[in-house]
Amino acid sequence: MSQVLSVTPSSQAESLISIRALSYRYYASSRYVLNNVNLEIQKGEVVVIAGKSGSGKSTLLRAINGLIPHQHSGDYSGKVIVDGLEVLSAKMSELATKVGYIFQNPENQIFMFSVERDIAFGLENLSFKTPDIREKVDWALNTLGIRDLALRAPHELSDGQKQRVAIAGSIIMGQKILIFDEPTSLLDPYTASNVIRIIKNLHDDLGITILIVEHRLDLVSQIANRIIVLDEGKIVFDGEPRQVMYSSNLSVHGVTEPTIIRTTKLLDPGATGPGKSYPLTTHELAHELRKQVPRIGVFQKGSHEFGTNR
Amino acid sequence: MNLEQIAESAPLSENVDSVVRFTNVDYSHPNGVPALRGISVEFKKGELVGILGANGAGKSTLVRHINGILKPTHGSVEVFGESTKNTSAAKLSRRVGIVFQNPNNQLFAQSVKSEIEFGLRNFGFDDELVRQRTDWALNTFSLIEYSNRAPMELSGGEKKRLCNALVLAWDPDIVILDEPTVGQDSEQKERLAQLVKLLLSEQKTIILVSHDMEFLWPLQPRMILMSGGKILADGTAQQVVRDRVSFSHANILAPQLVELFTELGDLGRFPADEFEARDKIRLQMTAAKEK
Numbered sequence: 001m002s003q004v005l006s007v008t009p010s011s012q013a014e015s016l017i018s019i020r021a022l023s024y025r026y027y028a029s030s031r032y033v034l035n036n037v038n039l040e041i042q043k044g045e046v047v048v049i050a051g052k053s054g055s056g057k058s059t060l061l062r063a064i065n066g067l068i069p070h071q072h073s074g075d076y077s078g079k080v081i082v083d084g085l086e087v088l089s090a091k092m093s094e095l096a097t098k099v100g101y102i103f104q105n106p107e108n109q110i111f112m113f114s115v116e117r118d119i120a121f122g123l124e125n126l127s128f129k130t131p132d133i134r135e136k137v138d139w140a141l142n143t144l145g146i147r148d149l150a151l152r153a154p155h156e157l158s159d160g161q162k163q164r165v166a167i168a169g170s171i172i173m174g175q176k177i178l179i180f181d182e183p184t185s186l187l188d189p190y191t192a193s194n195v196i197r198i199i200k201n202l203h204d205d206l207g208i209t210i211l212i213v214e215h216r217l218d219l220v221s222q223i224a225n226r227i228i229v230l231d232e233g234k235i236v237f238d239g240e241p242r243q244v245m246y247s248s249n250l251s252v253h254g255v256t257e258p259t260i261i262r263t264t265k266l267l268d269p270g271a272t273g274p275g276k277s278y279p280l281t282t283h284e285l286a287h288e289l290r291k292q293v294p295r296i297g298v299f300q301k302g303s304h305e306f307g308t309n310r
Numbered sequence: 311m312n313l314e315q316i317a318e319s320a321p322l323s324e325n326v327d328s329v330v331r332f333t334n335v336d337y338s339h340p341n342g343v344p345a346l347r348g349i350s351v352e353f354k355k356g357e358l359v360g361i362l363g364a365n366g367a368g369k370s371t372l373v374r375h376i377n378g379i380l381k382p383t384h385g386s387v388e389v390f391g392e393s394t395k396n397t398s399a400a401k402l403s404r405r406v407g408i409v410f411q412n413p414n415n416q417l418f419a420q421s422v423k424s425e426i427e428f429g430l431r432n433f434g435f436d437d438e439l440v441r442q443r444t445d446w447a448l449n450t451f452s453l454i455e456y457s458n459r460a461p462m463e464l465s466g467g468e469k470k471r472l473c474n475a476l477v478l479a480w481d482p483d484i485v486i487l488d489e490p491t492v493g494q495d496s497e498q499k500e501r502l503a504q505l506v507k508l509l510l511s512e513q514k515t516i517i518l519v520s521h522d523m524e525f526l527w528p529l530q531p532r533m534i535l536m537s538g539g540k541i542l543a544d545g546t547a548q549q550v551v552r553d554r555v556s557f558s559h560a561n562i563l564a565p566q567l568v569e570l571f572t573e574l575g576d577l578g579r580f581p582a583d584e585f586e587a588r589d590k591i592r593l594q595m596t597a598a599k600e601k
């Protein structure tokens with residue numbers, strides 16, 4: 001039933017994140033949340049992690065940023081290496097310079113009186129000199145396009161703006177890896193696609209490696225090079241978005257398949273081979289359908305009036 | 311379809327089935343910032359309504375008027391024929407159940423089970439009924455295994471499920487769910503859709519405030535689009551998705567199947583789900599081959 005389509009050889013020496021035989025259960029729990037997980041993530045990847053609630057997604061992320069084992073006690077076996085640091089023996093403060101974590105609800109990490117103070121907080125904490133901080137804060141404000149918000153109080157901002165402030169506070173630390181925990185679930189679709197675009201820019205312009213936990217794949221699958229599906233603490237799928245989405249019924253694993261994928265699978269029940277190229281967006285499916293009904297006026301090319309392409 | 315057109319097609323006059331009626335409602339936050347402007351809208355018994363709009367459009371403010379937590383600055387809100395100005399939120403809550411967007415605002419008990427029982431006892435249900443309804447809620451929302459867990463220890467998605475469970479446990483006539491699918495996996499979303507259908511068959515009025523168009527669209531609700539505290543469009547799902555101007559004003563994306571069939575140049579009834587889409591495409595392909 002499960003099929004692991006590995007896109008990366010498991011023993012590459014220079015992986016940015018290397019997880020080997022990781023098993024973990026929380027203190028006083030009988031169940032292993034992570035069950036012999038092996039995973040290599042290379043620099044510059046954009047990886048979506050999906051799966052039902054309780055599948056181990058958040059636990060896996062915490063094992064990468066060090067909250068596990070440093071803040072949660074439990075049974076831990078295996079090895080996690082992040083940019084050359086072994087998580088088990090590294091200090092949390094060292095790990096914090098490598099990995100940033102953007103919460104679903106940015107309220108949880110925004111608390112200063114002004115946006116720029118909030119963004120500067122991490123560096124102030126590390127005793128950077130004031131002119132250096134100023135320069136970096138300006139850079140972060142510009143990178144996220146929130147210059148005009150610098151002196152505003154964070155609690156006055158919209159959810160999408162808060163999300164960007166939280167990201168700015170993270171990139172200013174020079175972190176190479178950013179983890180997003182359901183970054184769009186509280187946002188309206190328009191704001192959500194803006195946040196997704198910003199995440200893509202962080203990757204394209206700054207070379208930041210991105211890990212995103214998401215239930216809904218329609219938005220994120222277009223910026224990801226890889227989707228990992230977890231179920232009961234095991235990796236059940238790992239591959240390129242098209243491969244993973246057309247390999248199996250992901251809803252069995254708690255992942256909501258985009259409507260377009262479900263429709264394509266119904267139209268072509270044989271759509272299971274990873275080698276075939278299947279549509280990810282409405283535009284791609286419309287294109288396929290028009291190819292199949294050539295020169296006949298059933299599917300005339302309509303205007304694409306909503307201007308969106310999911 | 312704009313408000314005037316709707317008003318013409320469905321006059322707000324005497325209708326016995328009306329359960330909620332907003333008349334020229336303005337609401338301003340205590341700091342003076344206006345959040346609702348000139349809202350006139352009516353909800354009927356047994357109706358499924360989806361309210362959509364960008365963050366800050368006024369959706370949550372609107373639904374908070376229905377159980378009387380908020381009272382209009384101007385205008386009136388009548389629920390079951392009574393103005394909310396004369397009724398306490400506590401009394402209205404028995405018939406109007408709201409599940410808020412942020413579950414942390416709703417949870418405070420020591421265990422999942424006592425969280426559900428609390429509301430029921432509060433409304434004066436007898437012990438036997440409290441037991442029955444609590445069992446029903448724990449089962450329906452797959453919370454049995456969490457019965458004795460502390461609500462604040464649950465994940466975001468599990469808390470949301472608990473909030474749905476505890477409100478539906480007391481069987482309100484009007485059910486308002488604010489962003490019910492946030493953090494829910496595909497199985498939970500499917501259950502939620504089934505539950506909505508079940509409640510509709512019991513003639514409940516259900517109001518879903520949601521950004522999750524792909525969840526709402528297959529249910530084909532009456533759709534209300536909001537922006538800047540106003541209602542931009544109000545009509546059937548099929549009507550409202552054709553109102554492209556309001557759609558872009560409200561920062562809402564069309565359902566994928568509407569985009570697909572629009573791009574294919576097929577502007578008849580848009581399919582509600584993938585099965586309808588498949589049948590429609592196959593039919594047209596067959597027709598094309600026969601030509």
